[in-house]
Structures are given as C-alpha cells and as structure tokens.
Amino acid sequence: MGDHHHGPAKGLSRWLFTTNHKDIGTMYLWFSFSMFLLGGFFAMVIRAELFQPGMQLVEPAFFNQMTTLHGLIMVFGAIMPSFVGLANWMIPMMIGAPDMALPRLNNWSFWLLPPTFLLLASTLFMEGGAPQAGWTFYAPLSTTYAGPSVTYFIFCIHVLGLSSIMGSINIIATVMNMRAPGMTYMKMPLFVWTWLITAFLLVAVMPVLAGLVTMMLMDVHFGTSFFSAAGGGDPVLFQHIFWFFGHPEVYIIILPAFGVISQIIPAFSRKPLFGYDSMVYATASIAFLSFIVWAHHMYTVGMPLAGELFFMYATMLIAVPTGVKVFNWVSTMWRGSLSFETPMLFSIGFLILFTIGGFTGLMLSIAPADFQYHDSYFVVAHFHYVMVAGAVFSMTAAIYFWLPKWCGRMYNETMGKTHFWISFIGFNIAFFPQHFVGLAGMPRRIPDYALQFADFNMMSSIGAFIYGASQILFLYNVIATIRSGEPVSDEKVWDGAEGLEWTIPTPAPYHTFETPPLVK
Amino acid sequence: MGLKAKRLCKLALGPVLLLMSVIAMAAGDDNISAYNMPRGVTEVGHQIYNLHMIILWICVVIGVAVFAVMFYSIYYHRKSRGFKASTFHESTKVEIAWTVVPFLILIMMAIPATTTLVDIYNNDDAEMDIVVTGFQWKWKYEYLNEDGENVAFFSNLSTPQAEIDNIAPKGEFYLLEVDEPMVIPVDTKVRFLITANDVIHSWWVPSLAVKRDAIPGFINEVWTKATKEGVYRGQCAELCGKSHGYMPIVVNVVSKEEYKQWLVGKQQDAAQVKDLMAQSFSMDELMERGKGVYDVNCLACHGAKGEGGVGTAIAASAVATGDVGHHLDIGIKGVPGTAMQAFGAQLNDVDMAAVITYQRNAFGNNMGDTIQPIDVFNYKKG
Numbered sequence: 021m022g023d024h025h026h027g028p029a030k031g032l033s034r035w036l037f038t039t040n041h042k043d044i045g046t047m048y049l050w051f052s053f054s055m056f057l058l059g060g061f062f063a064m065v066i067r068a069e070l071f072q073p074g075m076q077l078v079e080p081a082f083f084n085q086m087t088t089l090h091g092l093i094m095v096f097g098a099i100m101p102s103f104v105g106l107a108n109w110m111i112p113m114m115i116g117a118p119d120m121a122l123p124r125l126n127n128w129s130f131w132l133l134p135p136t137f138l139l140l141a142s143t144l145f146m147e148g149g150a151p152q153a154g155w156t157f158y159a160p161l162s163t164t165y166a167g168p169s170v171t172y173f174i175f176c177i178h179v180l181g182l183s184s185i186m187g188s189i190n191i192i193a194t195v196m197n198m199r200a201p202g203m204t205y206m207k208m209p210l211f212v213w214t215w216l217i218t219a220f221l222l223v224a225v226m227p228v229l230a231g232l233v234t235m236m237l238m239d240v241h242f243g244t245s246f247f248s249a250a251g252g253g254d255p256v257l258f259q260h261i262f263w264f265f266g267h268p269e270v271y272i273i274i275l276p277a278f279g280v281i282s283q284i285i286p287a288f289s290r291k292p293l294f295g296y297d298s299m300v301y302a303t304a305s306i307a308f309l310s311f312i313v314w315a316h317h318m319y320t321v322g323m324p325l326a327g328e329l330f331f332m333y334a335t336m337l338i339a340v341p342t343g344v345k346v347f348n349w350v351s352t353m354w355r356g357s358l359s360f361e362t363p364m365l366f367s368i369g370f371l372i373l374f375t376i377g378g379f380t381g382l383m384l385s386i387a388p389a390d391f392q393y394h395d396s397y398f399v400v401a402h403f404h405y406v407m408v409a410g411a412v413f414s415m416t417a418a419i420y421f422w423l424p425k426w427c428g429r430m431y432n433e434t435m436g437k438t439h440f441w442i443s444f445i446g447f448n449i450a451f452f453p454q455h456f457v458g459l460a461g462m463p464r465r466i467p468d469y470a471l472q473f474a475d476f477n478m479m480s481s482i483g484a485f486i487y488g489a490s491q492i493l494f495l496y497n498v499i500a501t502i503r504s505g506e507p508v509s510d511e512k513v514w515d516g517a518e519g520l521e522w523t524i525p526t527p528a529p530y531h532t533f534e535t536p537p538l539v540k
Numbered sequence: 541m542g543l544k545a546k547r548l549c550k551l552a553l554g555p556v557l558l559l560m561s562v563i564a565m566a567a568g569d570d571n572i573s574a575y576n577m578p579r580g581v582t583e584v585g586h587q588i589y590n591l592h593m594i595i596l597w598i599c600v601v602i603g604v605a606v607f608a609v610m611f612y613s614i615y616y617h618r619k620s621r622g623f624k625a626s627t628f629h630e631s632t633k634v635e636i637a638w639t640v641v642p643f644l645i646l647i648m649m650a651i652p653a654t655t656t657l658v659d660i661y662n663n664d665d666a667e668m669d670i671v672v673t674g675f676q677w678k679w680k681y682e683y684l685n686e687d688g689e690n691v692a693f694f695s696n697l698s699t700p701q702a703e704i705d706n707i708a709p710k711g712e713f714y715l716l717e718v719d720e721p722m723v724i725p726v727d728t729k730v731r732f733l734i735t736a737n738d739v740i741h742s743w744w745v746p747s748l749a750v751k752r753d754a755i756p757g758f759i760n761e762v763w764t765k766a767t768k769e770g771v772y773r774g775q776c777a778e779l780c781g782k783s784h785g786y787m788p789i790v791v792n793v794v795s796k797e798e799y800k801q802w803l804v805g806k807q808q809d810a811a812q813v814k815d816l817m818a819q820s821f822s823m824d825e826l827m828e829r830g831k832g833v834y835d836v837n838c839l840a841c842h843g844a845k846g847e848g849g850v851g852t853a854i855a856a857s858a859v860a861t862g863d864v865g866h867h868l869d870i871g872i873k874g875v876p877g878t879a880m881q882a883f884g885a886q887l888n889d890v891d892m893a894a895v896i897t898y899q900r901n902a903f904g905n906n907m908g909d910t911i912q913p914i915d916v917f918n919y920k921k922g
C-alpha cells in the first residue's frame with residue numbers, strides 16, 4: 021500500500037493496470053478525442069463528395085460506409101466516452117470521494133473500448149466493406165442484405181454495451197455511496213445529478229440494444245425471422261426496439277452536457293445557478309419522457325392514428341422541461357457579472373445553438389409536418405445542432421474549464437477564443453443551410469443530389485471543412501497547455517467557480533480526498 | 541464583445557441571406573422553393589405547410605425573446621463594465637409561469653396538428669388505388685383495375701450514367717427523372733398501397749405531401765388529391781442500400797380525360813407485349829432491344845462495356861459465355877446474398893430474352909446464339 025500512495029507507476033503499466041480515476045479519465049478523454057478526429061475525417065469524406073453534384077471521390081457503397089461509421093464512431097466512440105472520461109475525472113472530485121467506487125471495473129470498462137473500435141474500423145478493409153446500413157442499421161438492410169462485416173459489428177455493439185453498463189454501474193455506485201458527509205442529494209453539483217440520471221438511462225437501455233443486435237445475429241446466422249415478414253417477423257419491430265434504446269440514448273448524450281453548462285455558466289456569471297431544484301426535476305422529467313416518445317422517429321412507418329397522436333403529444337411535452345432549463349440558464353446570466361473566457365464562450369454558443377436545435381426538435385415532433393421533414397436534411401441539421409453544438413460544444417467548454425485544474429497550467433486564451441469563433445462560424449455555415457435543403461426536399465444519406473440543392477451543399481461543405489480544421493487548433497492548444505502552459509497554482513482557477521473540486525490543490529494531486537471533506 | 545459577436549454573426553449569415561433572397565426572386569412557382577417546404581398542390585399539403593410556418597414563427601418569436609434577454613445581459617451585465625452580480629437564484633412564481641405558459645402554447649400547436657393528422661389518416665372513399673412497390677433501386681406502380689387486367693410498370697432513373705460520372709453536362713432534372721412516370725388524374729382521391737420487395741424504402745413526393753415507408757411484407761395506405769396539373773418530383777427517403785440516391789419518383793398529374801387515354805394506351809401496350817411474347821426475333825432485333833434493357837437495368841452494376849463494377853464483369857465472363865440455362869437462371873432468379881437481384885418478376889419475357897441475348901453477343905462475347913421469349917417462358921415454367 022505504502023508506495024502506491026505517493027504517485028503513479030512508471031511506463032506503460034501505469035496506463036494498462038491503473039485503477040486511478042484520474043488516469044482512467046485521461047485515457048477516456050484522449051481515446052474519445054482520437055475517435056472524434058477519426059469520425060470527423062469520415063465526415064470530411066462525406067462533405068467532400070457532396071461538395072458538388074455528381075460522383076467525384078467515392079463509390080455510393082463506400083459513401084454509405086462513411087455515413088454509417090461516422091455516426092457510430094461519433095455516438096459510441098467520441099461523445100459517450102468523452103463524457104464518461106469527464107465523469108471519471110470530476111465526479112469523485114465533486115462529491116469529495118477518493119476514487120470511483122469500483123476502480124478495477126473502471127479500468128476494464130475503458131480497456132474494452134480501444135480493441136472494439138479497432139475491430140469496427142477494420143471492417144473497412146474486409147470483403148464487402150464496413151457496415152453500410154446507417155448508424156440506425158434498420159433491418160432487413162442490416163441483416164438479410166448486409167455484407168459479412170455485420171457479424172463483427174454486432175460483436176462490437178455487444179462489447180460497447182458491456183463497457184457502458186459497467187461504467188454506469190460504477191457511476192451509480194460512486195454517487196450513491198461515496199458522497200462526503202453532508203453532501204445530500206440536493207446539494208450535489210448539477211453535473212453529478214445529470215450523470216446519475218444518465219447512468220440509470222444507460223443501465224435501462226443498453227441491454228435493449230444488446231437484445232436487438234442478438235436478434236439480428238439470430239436472423240443472420242441461425243435462421244430466425246425476427247425482422248423478416250416472410251418468416252412471420254416484422255421489420256418494424258426492429259425500429260421499435262432500436263428507438264426504445266435510441267431515444268433515451270440521445271438524452272444519455274445530452275444530459276451530461278446540460279450538467280457541464282450548469283457548472284460553467286454560474287462560474288462566469290459569478291452568481292449561483294438559477295433554479296437548482298427545478299433543474300434537477302427537469303432533468304428527471306426529460307429522462308422519464310425519453311422512455312415514452314421513441315416512435316416519433318418512426319411517424320412514417322404507418323402506425324395507427326391513436327399511436328401517432330400519443331407519441332406526438334408525449335414528444336411535444338419534452339419542450340416544457342427543456343424550456344425550463346434554457347430559461348434557468350439565461351436567468352443565471354441575468355444581472356450576473358459576466359466575463360467571456362473560452363469555456364463561457366462555448367457555453368453561450370451551446371445555449372444559442374442548442375436552443376435552435378430544440379426548436380427544430382419541436383417542429384419535428386408535430387407528426388403531420390414530420391411527414392415532410394422525416395429523413396430529410398432538416399433532420400440532419402436538427403440533430404447536428406443538438407449533438408455537435410450541444411454535446412460537443414459543452415464537452416469543449418468542459419475541457420477548457422477544467423484543464424487548468426487537471427494539469428496546473430493555463431491554456432492560451434487567445435487561441436481558445438479563436439478556436440471558439442472558428443468553430444461557431446464554421447458550424448453554422450455547415451449546418452444552417454442543411455435546414456433549407458431538407459425543407460426543399462433533399463433526402464439524407466444520399467451520395468449525390470439534384471441541381472437545386474447544389475449551392476447550399478457547397479456552402480455546407482465549406483463550413484464543415486472550417487469546423488473540422490478548427491479542431492486541429494484545439495488539439496494543438498491542449499497539447500501546448502499540458503507541455504508548456506503558464507503554470508497556475510490557485511486552488512480556484514476561476515474566481516467565480518464553486519464546488520469541492522476547486523478546494524483541492526492545483527494541479528490536482530494523484531490522490532485527492534483521502535479523508536472526506538465536510539460539506540455544510 | 542457582444543457587439544463584436546453580433547457583427548460576426550451577421551458576417552457569417554450575410555451570404556446565406558443574400559443567397560436566399562436571390563433564390564426567392566428566381567422561384568415563382570409555389571411548388572418549388574430552394575429553401576422552404578413546398579406549399580404543394582393538395583389540401584393536406586397546404587395544411588401541413590401552414591402548420592409548419594405557424595410553428596416556425598412561434599419558435600422564432602420565442603427564440604428572439606430569449607436571445608434578446610441573453611444578449612441584453614451579455615452587453616450590460618459584464619464584469620468589464622464593473623457590473624456587480626446579484627445573488628438571487630430562484631423565484632417560484634417565475635418558474636411556475638415558464639412551465640405553464642409553454643404548456644399552453646403547446647396545446648395551441650397540438651390542436652391544428654391533430655386535425656391535420658386526422659385528415660391524413662382518412663383513407664376512405666378513394667376513387668382509385670395504385671400499389672407502389674419499392675425495389676432495390678426502382679419503383680413499381682400497379683394500377684388496380686376491377687374490370688380488367690391491372691396496368692403495371694417499373695419506373696427507373698433515366699439520368700445517364702455519364703452525367704453522374706461528370707462526363708456529360710447535367711440536365712435540368714438531374715437525378716429527378718425517370719423512364720416512366722406515374723400518371724394520376726387531377727382532382728381525384730388516389731389511394732397508394734405502399735410496400736416493398738426487399739428492404740425498407742420510403743415513397744416521398746414533397747409537393748403531394750406524401751411520405752410513407754415501403755416495408756417488405758406489409759402494406760401502408762396513404763392518399764393524395766392533387767388540385768393542379770403538373771409534374772411533381774420526389775425521391776426515396778429511407779436508406780435502402782447502394783443506390784438509395786438513385787431511385788427518384790416522378791408523378792404526372794394530368795386531366796381526367798388525358799389520364800383515361802394514357803390508361804388505354806398502357807393497356808394496349810400490355811396487349812402488344814403479350815403478342816410479342818409469342819413471336820420470334822432476329823438477332824439484330826434482340827440486340828437492339830437488349831441494349832435498351834441492359835442500359836436501364838444492368839449498366840449501373842456491370843458497366844457500360846460489361847467491364848463490371850459493383851457486379852462481376854460480363855465481358856468474357858463464364859456465365860455469359862457458358863451454358864444458356866445457367867445464364868437464364870441467374871437473370872431470372874438472381875444470386876441470393878449479393879446485389880444481383882431476381883429479374884424474373886421485373887422484366888417481361890421479351891425483355892429478358894433480349895437482354896440475355898445481348899449479354900451473350902455484346903462486349904466481344906460473340907456466342908452467336910439467340911434466346912427467344914418462348915425460351916424464357918419455358919425456362920420459368922421449369
């Protein structure tokens with residue numbers, strides 16, 4: 021025990037065998053960033069092909085592999101692991117715990133990821149290519165009509181689910197059992213709250229996804245007909261099960277982002293978060309509603325009218341708790357003493373663009389109008405506003421916010437702000453025009469398009485290249501900070517920041533809160 | 541900073557707005573818009589369009605209000621101006637208000653949405669039925685006819701491969717043109733019975749405000765009643781494999797009179813094909829017809845010179861230069877587990893005979909044999 025206490029082991033074994041929440045958090049973050057670059061590279065291939073009408077760079081089948089892998093890698097490889105990494109770093113430090121409750125499990129849930137994504141990416145080089153049925157992989161395109169790589173894909177989904185479930189159990193166990201004395205539930209930082217609720221969502225729906233891919237496996241290899249009408253099955257069953265997982269999944273992605281924003285906006289407004297209690301209740305309501313709205317992704321499959329109405333009303337309701345959150349954030353800024361360091365800029369960017377994404381979400385919830393929006397670029401624009409400007413912007417804000425605490429060095433503020441402005445402008449040039457082409461009738465997931473969509477697509481591609489390039493600046497800034505940033509030693513890196521993580525020394529030592537703090 | 545932010549926003553949005561206004565001036569037709577949902581030519585379409593615009597404007601108004609408060613705060617409540625932070629952090633009254641008011645707004649939105657949805661789901665009293673079947677990657681339209689034989693045909697993309705490959709200049713309706721469009725009469729309630737043969741497709745014509753998934757093994761009902769003659773274009777909306785982007789939909793809405801003539805013409809064509817099936821053709825006739833069939837059905841995968849691509853090469857292939865029976869078998873039944881479909885149900889016997897003959901005698905294959913419709917007929921019979 022003795023040596024162990026003073027610092028990390030040396031060399032590769034430190035990373036392979038570590039049970040330290042900070043090391044594991046770091047690995048999660050680097051891994052997810054590398055996946056973000058890979059998924060982003062696939063997006064660049066997509067946008068390059070769509071730069072002009074006609075086929076220039078890739079074959080249609082390869083284009084479908086790119087859209088499929090882009091979606092899978094961004095959802096399962098970039099966004100989800102990045103928030104798990106953040107949870108690893110921050111939850112113990114925020115609740116005054118020495119580490120996660122289940123440190124060995126923690127190591128295992130991380131180390132499952134790299135080989136899995138290696139396997140998934142390797143399908144690109146297999147005969148028949150990578151999966152190409154989209155990240156939603158609807159049957160029977162993904163079963164009867166799929167190439168041999170679908171079996172590897174199913175295996176990957178199983179392992180990713182395993183990793184997510186173990187990670188969530190760990191978070192639930194940590195939050196429930198390891199809070200410092202006096203840290204009641206209603207005193208927990210919002211980031212911890214949102215992650216606790218997210219972890220419950222994950223535990224509830226990942227097994228559903230596992231069940232779904234198992235049924236696919238049976239259909240592909242063992243002669244069952246879950247998703248084939250010819251054998252008495254139903255292709256629509258696939259979609260019901262998928263979206264029963266898939267809708268909570270999008271909240272799994274966005275709820276931790278809400279948590280991050282709820283930490284950062286008060287810090288740079290120098291004013292406590294407005295409506296803490298209602299934030300908690302709103303998060304819980306959103307999580308509950310996420311289980312009863314799944315079929316709004318399938319308005320066009322031919323549900324009965326009663327089903328259509330139920331899912332429409334339930335979906336519209338989500339606007340209420342989401343609205344409460346947006347109003348609370350704006351009220352937190354109201355009469356604050358605002359300053360605009362990079363984390364705050366990204367948070368305000370989040371607030372504006374996520375709200376726009378929320379509005380288009382409300383439009384999409386209206387079933388009759390959705391008959392026109394469904395599977396068009398309008399949907400693509402909508403979910404990139406909530407996934408990129410929502411989840412990714414908040415994640416970026418989080419890195420700038422906590423990086424000085426982690427490594428004891430300050431990032432370059434000018435470079436950070438430049439990164440924000442290039443990202444913000446590039447993002448909007450890339451995705452705002454997609455609303456227009458979608459409404460005008462451009463379906464999603466097509467490698468080539470009619471001439472009336474040409475101008476907006478070219479604009480969209482230019483924006484995407486700008487946004488993509490700005491991430492290189494981010495990477496450079498983070499590496500430069502870690503290696504040679506201006507040292508900071510204040511416990512409170514930001515004067516307005518509140519919470520236990522700002523009471524420990526900067527940089528955060530390898531072991532923190534070995535004796536729990538007392539929370540009043 | 542707040543001002544700088546706004547100025548930068550304007551800079552970024554400037555080209556977008558400019559382009560929008562240019563396009564708005566160019567587009568006079570209410571069916572085509574480069575940046576908004578078409579109003580469409582059906583009653584339901586107008587309802588959907590109005591719903592879309594109302595909700596869009598409600599969102600814009602709320603958005604402007606919320607962002608105005610935020611930008612006010614960003615500008616006036618800044619640390620750099622020496623603004624001291626307040627400490628308030630809750631207000632039950634305000635919080636109840638902004639839970640209840642949005643709820644009421646949602647109810648206001650839900651009422652017209654519900655009535656529109658009820659209209660869309662009213663499939664009664666259709667004056668005619670068309671079965672729409674999605675295939676990888678084409679549509680089949682079958683007009684149900686109680687008094688005689690159904691009229692059925694496939695509708696394939698007619699944009700030449702050379703335009704897709706950027707060899708030839710692209711036409712006005714690039715990727716939105718077909719060899720045989722669906723034809724329906726104006727002011728008539730047409731019911732579509734939508735299904736699929738292989739994977740899930742989705743039949744979408746924005747101007748008719750119809751989008752419904754085509755699901756293998758199930759039949760979805762949906763209807764339209766176009767009030768204006770014209771040509772309306774759409775595309776498959778559900779990812780259905782490699783050529784998902786290449787299965788457009790074209791619907792000609794014509795006068796009732798014109799529709800009747802068209803239908804009679806179609807029935808005569810069908811009778812003619814039946815006659816042809818009993819005939820024998822010369823090599824030249826088969827080769828000429830075969831090339832046409834090949835270009836529409838085979839070229840995308842097997843190449844303009846039979847050199848292959850997604851599909852295997854036909855030039856000097858073992859199949860096309862081997863046993864005729866095996867060649868027919870593949871053409872009619874396809875190769876399960878690959879992209880090679882069963883064309884037996886898609887091509888009539890004349891076209892099948894012609895295309896098999898063509899494959900065996902083009903691309904330097906020179907087998908010298910002809911396959912007649914009767915051969916195909918007999919082969920299918922077993």
